[in-house]
Amino acid sequence: MTADIRTTSPAARGRSLAGGDRRGEHPRRRGRFGVHIFLMAVSLAFLAPLLLAVYASLRPYEETAQHGYFSLPDHLSFDYYREALSDSGMGEYFKNTLIIAVPAVLITLFLASFVAFAVSRIKVRGGIVLLMFFTAGNLLPPQVLVTPLYVLFLKIPLPWWMSDSLTMYDSYWAVIIVNIGFQLGFCVFVLANFMRTLPQEILEAAIVDGAGLWTQFWRITLPLCRPALAALGTLEFTWIYNDFLWALIFISNPDKLPITSSLNNLRGQFFTDYNLLAAGSVLVALPTILVFLLLQRHFIAGLTLGSSKG
Amino acid sequence: MRSVALKTARRAGRRRSRRFTRRDLAVLVVLLGIPVLLDIVIIWGPTLASIGLSFTSWDGIGDIHWVGGENYRNLVDNYPPFWPAVRHNLLWLAFLGLIATPFGLLLAVLIDRGVRFSRFYQSTLYMPVVLSLAVVGFMAQLILGTDQGVVNTLLDNHENPIDWLGDSDLNIWMMMLAASWRHTGYVMILYLAGLKSVDPTLKEAAAIDGANARQTFFRVVFPTLRPVNVIVGVITVIESLRAFDIVYAVNKGRNGLELLSVLITDNVIGEASRIGFGSAIAVVLLTVSLGFIVTFLVQELRGARDR
Numbered sequence: 001m002t003a004d005i006r007t008t009s010p011a012a013r014g015r016s017l018a019g020g021d022r023r024g025e026h027p028r029r030r031g032r033f034g035v036h037i038f039l040m041a042v043s044l045a046f047l048a049p050l051l052l053a054v055y056a057s058l059r060p061y062e063e064t065a066q067h068g069y070f071s072l073p074d075h076l077s078f079d080y081y082r083e084a085l086s087d088s089g090m091g092e093y094f095k096n097t098l099i100i101a102v103p104a105v106l107i108t109l110f111l112a113s114f115v116a117f118a119v120s121r122i123k124v125r126g127g128i129v130l131l132m133f134f135t136a137g138n139l140l141p142p143q144v145l146v147t148p149l150y151v152l153f154l155k156i157p158l159p160w161w162m163s164d165s166l167t168m169y170d171s172y173w174a175v176i177i178v179n180i181g182f183q184l185g186f187c188v189f190v191l192a193n194f195m196r197t198l199p200q201e202i203l204e205a206a207i208v209d210g211a212g213l214w215t216q217f218w219r220i221t222l223p224l225c226r227p228a229l230a231a232l233g234t235l236e237f238t239w240i241y242n243d244f245l246w247a248l249i250f251i252s253n254p255d256k257l258p259i260t261s262s263l264n265n266l267r268g269q270f271f272t273d274y275n276l277l278a279a280g281s282v283l284v285a286l287p288t289i290l291v292f293l294l295l296q297r298h299f300i301a302g303l304t305l306g307s308s309k310g
Numbered sequence: 311m312r313s314v315a316l317k318t319a320r321r322a323g324r325r326r327s328r329r330f331t332r333r334d335l336a337v338l339v340v341l342l343g344i345p346v347l348l349d350i351v352i353i354w355g356p357t358l359a360s361i362g363l364s365f366t367s368w369d370g371i372g373d374i375h376w377v378g379g380e381n382y383r384n385l386v387d388n389y390p391p392f393w394p395a396v397r398h399n400l401l402w403l404a405f406l407g408l409i410a411t412p413f414g415l416l417l418a419v420l421i422d423r424g425v426r427f428s429r430f431y432q433s434t435l436y437m438p439v440v441l442s443l444a445v446v447g448f449m450a451q452l453i454l455g456t457d458q459g460v461v462n463t464l465l466d467n468h469e470n471p472i473d474w475l476g477d478s479d480l481n482i483w484m485m486m487l488a489a490s491w492r493h494t495g496y497v498m499i500l501y502l503a504g505l506k507s508v509d510p511t512l513k514e515a516a517a518i519d520g521a522n523a524r525q526t527f528f529r530v531v532f533p534t535l536r537p538v539n540v541i542v543g544v545i546t547v548i549e550s551l552r553a554f555d556i557v558y559a560v561n562k563g564r565n566g567l568e569l570l571s572v573l574i575t576d577n578v579i580g581e582a583s584r585i586g587f588g589s590a591i592a593v594v595l596l597t598v599s600l601g602f603i604v605t606f607l608v609q610e611l612r613g614a615r616d617r
Contacts, residue, residue: 035420036427042417043434046491049449050437052460056452068463069452111348114341124338132607134345137353139544139603141552143574144592147363147585148356150578151370181352184345213334242442244555249579260442263559278452281445288440296433303503 050285057081057279064275080279084266088276090283092255093262099172100247100258101240104179108236109229111180112187117217119188120195121203131192138185146249149178153250165253174250175258179240187232194228194302195221231302234295238288259284357596364589371583381590392591395568398482402489402569403550410490411546414497419527421498422505432502439495447559450488451475478566485557485567493549497542504538505531537610544606551599570595 056069058076084090115134119127156168163171198221206220222229247258254265266273266280292299330338364381368374385392417435421428438446453460454474462471475481508531516526532539554571557563563572570591577588 035425039420039431043431046435046438049453053449053452064458068458070460070463111345115345118342128611134349136603136607137349139548140357141595141599143571144360144596145353145356147578147589148359178352181348184349213337238440244444260444263444263448274452277448281448285441285445292440300503
């Protein structure tokens with residue numbers, strides 16, 4: 001922004017009118033250069049661990065065991081990826097994660113947007129209390145909830161076609177529902193802030209045209225929230241995808257674990273092949289990185305409107 | 311004037327609520343009822359139950375005995391890992407709050423100045439945020455491990471490698487560095503979003519008044535970021551209290567990496583299954599968190615009223 005400020009300041013304007021005084025630009029350009037060096041260095045430092053994991057995953061164990069991870073490669077191959085996906089069954093774990101994450105994200109966004117709509121668009125009485133109720137809930141430490149939920153889920157029976165453990169415990173449902181409950185608060189908070197910025201006139205026009213509550217919500221408000229929903233969808237997907245604690249506590253059958261917990265399966269009891277683990281880590285990281293890169297533009301736009309405008 | 315406007319708005323709202331048809335009311339009750347019920351069953355009910363359980367001794371199977379404040383007394387007096395865990399949580403908070411958060415703000419300000427490749431920097435710096443902490447914990451082993459870890463290879467101390475993750479004086483610092491790696495990117499994105507929505511005419515006005523870049527930032531831009539500051543502050547506090555995955559992935563939170571969250575998990579789902587005792591630790595964590603949550607919400611609501 002320095003550049004913009006300088007060019008709009010009267011002194012700079014006078015200088016450029018006087019006819020291309022180069023001296024005025026030099027310190028600025030040097031400043032820019034310094035900023036670039038700094039940002040480049042930080043970016044590389046941030047990327048380094050990820051690149052290292054990729055590099056290690058492509059090299060055989062014997063080689064890195066002898067020369068360390070920081071050495072030139074003799075062999076490069078995707079063998080570890082094949083091994084991680086087939087022998088260790090990471091494909092199955094991916095499926096488990098999707099079974100949990102996809103419904104959880106969709107239901108959370110749907111329920112949260114209705115609460116936000118009720119609070120900030122049709123302004124139901126006690127809206128502020130409702131907002132506090134949800135937001136505060138999201139900020140509590142998850143460990144506080146662990147014991148009672150564990151006991152509760154053990155006591156809730158489910159029919160065999162819903163859960164082969166016949167209880168809520170050790171079923172996908174437990175993890176899905178806890179994720180929904182826990183993430184609702186954050187989504188309500190962001191969406192309520194976002195909806196407050198939408199012009200109220202659109203809704204009033206719809207009401208005059210005789211639109212019911214559902215139409216006002218589903219057909220008129222939600223389509224306008226697309227940027228915020230895209231940003232939230234990205235965030236929620238990464239959070240639920242990366243969740244570690246809930247699955248650890250509520251699932252006992254190792255076949256039902258999500259992908260993040262499966263990394264432990266790649267750890268041998270006596271010998272751990274770190275290069276295989278590296279391949280596993282890269283596989284775990286890949287989906288969230290891809291989702292972020294694909295939705296990046298919407299992500300920033302949605303956050304901008306949600307976090308501080310209003 | 312504003313109070314009059316508010317009152318009429320409120321009255322209008324009330325009038326509108328009477329205009330709901332029966333179908334509208336059904337939609338409202340169902341779609342508001344489900345999330346509220348869910349939040350009570352999943353969040354607030356268990357929270358209250360945890361507070362109740364913290365005054366009992368319970369192993370999860372047998373009877374529940376009321377023991378009053380005994381769990382708390384034991385926690386403070388004869389549970390060796392408690393005070394180290396409190397210390398580590400505070401250290402974590404100080405590290406994120408004084409180093410990682412300001413660093414994220416600095417990066418956001420630099421990128422917001424409109425440098426070239428800003429999209430690249432932005433994506434790279436945010437990248438760690440989307441990684442699972444379990445993956446981050448593993449990468450820490452790859453870099454800091456004793457046998458073939460990169461740092462020890464670079465230091466070329468094969469005979470006598472530094473045990474970055476095993477040494478109980480060193481490992482907490484390494485974990486905080488790894489956590490900051492993610493926290494910085496998250497803070498940066500939030501500030502970047504905040505900075506993008508700062509009214510540019512403010513900065514122009516400051517420039518015309520002769521303010522330099524630093525003055526413009528600290529006196530004009532930073533105060534308008536207050537809503538973001540509040541959010542970032544709370545995220546920092548909550549993240550430091552909640553920290554769990556990364557230390558659990560490295561060594562199950564033992565040998566120098568004790569955190570309150572780990573102690574709760576150990577007591578509650580560990581073999582000993584001391585649920586009452588674990589709940590007492592949870593209540594300590596809850597009390598501290600609630601302090602910050604209430605502060606945050608008061609700030610937020612004040613902001614909402616001003617809007």
